[in-house]
Amino acid sequence: MTNPSTSSSRTAPAERQPDPRDVGATRWPERIDWEELGPELVAAWGFPRGRFQPEHMEILGPTRSGKTYFQAVILQMRAQARQSHIVVLATKPADATIVAMGWPIVTSWPPPEGKKYRQIIYWARRPSLDDAGLAKQHTKVKELLEALFVKESNTILVWDEVAYIEHILKLSDYVTMYQREGAGLGITNVFNTQRGARVSRYVHSESSWTVCFRPKDADDAKRIAEILGDRKHYIEVLNTLDPLKREFLILHSLTGESYISHIPEGTLKGIESSQETQRKGHRTV
Ligand SMILES: Nc1ncnc2c1ncn2[C@@H]1O[C@H](COP(=O)(O)OP(=O)(O)OP(=O)(O)O)[C@@H](O)[C@H]1O
Numbered sequence: 001m002t003n004p005s006t007s008s009s010r011t012a013p014a015e016r017q018p019d020p021r022d023v024g025a026t027r028w029p030e031r032i033d034w035e036e037l038g039p040e041l042v043a044a045w046g047f048p049r050g051r052f053q054p055e056h057m058e059i060l061g062p063t064r065s066g067k068t069y070f071q072a073v074i075l076q077m078r079a080q081a082r083q084s085h086i087v088v089l090a091t092k093p094a095d096a097t098i099v100a101m102g103w104p105i106v107t108s109w110p111p112p113e114g115k116k117y118r119q120i121i122y123w124a125r126r127p128s129l130d131d132a133g134l135a136k137q138h139t140k141v142k143e144l145l146e147a148l149f150v151k152e153s154n155t156i157l158v159w160d161e162v163a164y165i166e167h168i169l170k171l172s173d174y175v176t177m178y179q180r181e182g183a184g185l186g187i188t189n190v191f192n193t194q195r196g197a198r199v200s201r202y203v204h205s206e207s208s209w210t211v212c213f214r215p216k217d218a219d220d221a222k223r224i225a226e227i228l229g230d231r232k233h234y235i236e237v238l239n240t241l242d243p244l245k246r247e248f249l250i251l252h253s254l255t256g257e258s259y260i261s262h263i264p265e266g267t268l269k270g271i272e273s274s275q276e277t278q279r280k281g282h283r284t285v
């Protein structure tokens, strides 16, 4: 993730002195400030060998750990830096963190009146709790997935809580297809989930970037450490993450670089007002 265009106070990965906690080639991650890591990550994401190529990202962590917040911040930065075309697929009844992104929200796909948006939130709600409601939501999500899976799609697609899309909406085949073939269409997948153990293995194996918040218990830590690679090493690393600060570990599979950081409070503007709107029971869409 070394970006020559940003001046960094850090030691370049190649020059870094070994840490006693390194395990072979698996290095103990450095803690660095978000102000430094964030811009470097945005610059490096999608340029694995200095040339553009979609790189998928997965974000793992227990409920309320900060996955959607991290996702919101990184996508806003990416939109600003590169004017990327981004679609956030939301399926929950409500989510103040997604609303706080401030992007237009549509509830049907394609967006009404043939409008085109650079960044958009597609809120595919379940209209009722019964099976018919679930079937309608399944159809709504599928409509988006079929529409975006085209040549030169050049889209970042955000799957907010992918375990729900796989297991409740039964759209695992689409997740696999997007992970295996999406990059060839210019699609970058961003997945987040509370349930790392329950999502398709392609979510893990085809993601270049993995972001993990502190697991909720020892079992969860074991499973996530397995996803990351060296189990013993990553259990130790994950146990050092501070959940109060919402620290996360980020790992780039191509280079093996890993860092620990956290996003300072107040970074995502508009979160208080969107939380207030939800508290008052106003519908967001
Ligand atoms: N870095 C942060 N700074 C300040 N507040 C944060 C930060 N990260 C998350 N929060 C707050 O914590 C709460 C939960 O965050 P978020 O919605 O990102 O959780 P999540 O991991 O996506 O949860 P879920 O799995 O339930 O969707 C929100 O109120 C959000 O505003």
Ligand SMILES: [Mg+2]
Pocket: 067, 068, 069, 160
């Ligand atoms: Mg979330």
